[in-house]
Amino acid sequence: MAQKLWDKGKATDAEIEKFTVGRDREMDVYLAKYDVLGSMAHITMLNSIDLIGDDELPVLLTELKKIYALADKGEFVIEEGVEDVHSQVELMLTRALGDLGKKIHSGRSRNDQVLLDMKLYTRDQLKDLAMDVKRLFDILISQSEQYKNILMPGYTHLQIAMPSSFGLWFGAYAESLADDLEVLLAAWKITNRNPLGSAAGYGSSFPLNRQMTTDLLGFDSMDYNVVYAQMGRGKMERTVAFAMASIAGTISKLAFDACMFTSQNFGFLKLPDECTTGSSIMPHKKNPDVFELTRAKCNKIQTLPQQIMMIINNLPSGYFRDLQIIKEIFIPAFEELRDCIKMTCHIMSEVKVKENILDDNKYDFIFSVEEVNRLAKEGMPFRDAYKKVGLDIEAGKFVPNKNIAHTHEGSIGNLCNDRISLLAENTMAGFSFGRVNEAVEKLLQ
Numbered sequence: 180m181a182q183k184l185w186d187k188g189k190a191t192d193a194e195i196e197k198f199t200v201g202r203d204r205e206m207d208v209y210l211a212k213y214d215v216l217g218s219m220a221h222i223t224m225l226n227s228i229d230l231i232g233d234d235e236l237p238v239l240l241t242e243l244k245k246i247y248a249l250a251d252k253g254e255f256v257i258e259e260g261v262e263d264v265h266s267q268v269e270l271m272l273t274r275a276l277g278d279l280g281k282k283i284h285s286g287r288s289r290n291d292q293v294l295l296d297m298k299l300y301t302r303d304q305l306k307d308l309a310m311d312v313k314r315l316f317d318i319l320i321s322q323s324e325q326y327k328n329i330l331m332p333g334y335t336h337l338q339i340a341m342p343s344s345f346g347l348w349f350g351a352y353a354e355s356l357a358d359d360l361e362v363l364l365a366a367w368k369i370t371n372r373n374p375l376g377s378a379a380g381y382g383s384s385f386p387l388n389r390q391m392t393t394d395l396l397g398f399d400s401m402d403y404n405v406v407y408a409q410m411g412r413g414k415m416e417r418t419v420a421f422a423m424a425s426i427a428g429t430i431s432k433l434a435f436d437a438c439m440f441t442s443q444n445f446g447f448l449k450l451p452d453e454c455t456t457g458s459s460i461m462p463h464k465k466n467p468d469v470f471e472l473t474r475a476k477c478n479k480i481q482t483l484p485q486q487i488m489m490i491i492n493n494l495p496s497g498y499f500r501d502l503q504i505i506k507e508i509f510i511p512a513f514e515e516l517r518d519c520i521k522m523t524c525h526i527m528s529e530v531k532v533k534e535n536i537l538d539d540n541k542y543d544f545i546f547s548v549e550e551v552n553r554l555a556k557e558g559m560p561f562r563d564a565y566k567k568v569g570l571d572i573e574a575g576k577f578v579p580n581k582n583i584a585h586t587h588e589g590s591i592g593n594l595c596n597d598r599i600s601l602l603a604e605n606t607m608a609g610f611s612f613g614r615v616n617e618a619v620e621k622l623l624q
């Protein structure tokens with residue numbers, strides 16, 4: 180029979196137990212470090228309101244730090260028959276310290292405990308994610324600068340349209356990531372608020388000092404209303420998932436472009452052989468599988484907000500066990516997305532571009548608008564110029580002038596990469612990573 184925090188001497192049906200615990204013993208391992216951190220802040224606060232003695236606090240903290248170190252090394256195990264991470268930590272404490280271990284749960288419920296664990300876990304993940312996104316951003320900007328003078332066709336409806344450039348193409352995805360970072364920052368702000376003290380969702384008759392745990396854990400502020408704090412379970416995950424989906428959407432689109440542009444029928448991009456995969460039957464094949472897999476994985480990640488939304492959609496306020504299921508789709512998504520970003524970083528720094536693409540006369544009509552604009556600048560009304568060039572094209576008389584000059588902001592000749600970089604830098608500076616690190620380090624001292 181499993182050991183349970185809520186055990187009152189009556190056995191639970193084994194099948195029921197297996198079903199309700201579900202994948203928690205696997206998922207909660209990811210939360211172990213954070214569960215311990217949360218407990219350290221909680222008991223420090225309990226000591227300040229005399230619910231834990233001055234002699235007891237250091238003993239408990241020392242033991243908790245040992246458990247933290249174990250979790251940090253990846254050696255934290257949720258034992259057979261133990262329900263979740265919260266029960267495991269308490270079990271380890273009581274094994275080591277006897278009755279003292281049982282004192283730490285005053286003024287707390289597993290409901291606010293798991294809320295807190297998820298926020299602390301997500302905070303760490305968001306930090307790594309933001310850094311990864313910024314790295315990809317930097318690579319794309321530097322490629323955009325390197326190839327800013329190399330033209331390529333621009334398409335609408337996948338029909339050749341107007342001159343574009345590799346400077347524009349790489350830079351566009353960088354700017355897209357700058358916006359994604361902005362969404363990520365909003366998700367960070369919502370994540371970095373303290374739910375601890377909401378207990379089961381209605382607070383506690385102990386005079387908890389919630390500001391103290393907020394400061395100890397480096398949160399920007401708290402989720403004040405205890406009912407709202409509990410309502411944040413799932414809402415925080417959904418908001419973060421939206422930000423992840425935003426990044427995934429950028430990478431997925433990039434992957435599609437890259438697949439298409441490496442095809443022989445386009446031939447604009449060339450991957451080094453080491454970045455391609457072969458075929459078991461066709462000896463000539465060098466396939467862009469990496470882009471295909473990042474596209475599929477990122478498309479999958481774009482379903483994450485919807486999946487979470489469906490789980491929380493019709494729930495009234497208050498805790499429900501439904502919320503447990505969010506963990507198993509939310510937690511693994513970080514690693515998957517970060518893997519995709521890392522691969523994209525790798526391959527986008529290796530990719531080579533083809534020069535002189537537009538010399539091929541199949542792209543001649545791409546310069547039609549340049550000619551219309553030239554005539555209009557000379558004084559011909561735009562509509563007449565448009566008609567003249569159109570008729571020249573129909574009559575086979577159109578001669579393209581391939582010396583183009585685009586000068587306005589964000590165009591081929593004026594990419595504004597410095598300003599796009601500034602946007603990204605400013606957003607990155609908005610994440611309160613520093614205060615979080617400082618607080619956590621202090622707590623673990």
Ligand code: ARG
Pocket residue numbers: 203263289290293498499500502503
């Ligand atoms: N495993 C649970 C979850 O993730 C922990 C909270 C359990 N609380 C409860 N009231 N049964 O939601």
